[in-house]
Amino acid sequence: MRRVLLLDGLEREDNGYSPWTTKRRLSVTSVWPTGSTTTATPTHLVRVVRRDDISGVRLSALSRSDGLSALLHQTVIPNERLAAREILATVVHTAKQVEAVRVEVGPDAYRHPDALASLETAIR
Numbered sequence: 001m002r003r004v005l006l007l008d009g010l011e012r013e014d015n016g017y018s019p020w021t022t023k024r025r026l027s028v029t030s031v032w033p034t035g036s037t038t039t040a041t042p043t044h045l046v047r048v049v050r051r052d053d054i055s056g057v058r059l060s061a062l063s064r065s066d067g068l069s070a071l072l073h074q075t076v077i078p079n080e081r082l083a084a085r086e087i088l089a090t091v092v093h094t095a096k097q098v099e100a101v102r103v104e105v106g107p108d109a110y111r112h113p114d115a116l117a118s119l120e121t122a123i124r
Contacts, residue, residue, distance in 0.1 A: 044123045045070060045100040054106040059118045067100030068092065099123075 028036045047062060047070045062070065071091050077084050101122050109115045 042094055042098050045095075045098045046119070046123065047100070047102045049102060049104050050107075051104045052107055054104055055108055056106050056112050057109045057115045057118065058104040058106075059122055060102050060104075062100035062102050064095060064100070066102075067098060068095035070100065071095050 045062070045067050047066075068091070071094060075087065075091055077087060099122075101119070103119055
């Protein structure tokens, strides 16, 4: 999360800049040829909750059922039965495989220099 990518030696190309800003547009493969992928396997589920009544960041493990609930709240289940069955099977399988954590973020969380340290440790 705290890595910085420094790109030296990039030359300006007329079509390399966004028409809306002065920022450079780059495809991942132009900088990191093997960095793009078409598939991935999730390893962690992070449920972020803002809380005004705490200070900093709190981290706690989610149970499998709470992880499943979090995934289901982010999933659209269509009316078509076959598609719904496949989607639900994927969601249930994913909930069983991932490590699920709840991150509670207080209003002053980003004032703490090590606010994300516990989260970084949890998802390694």
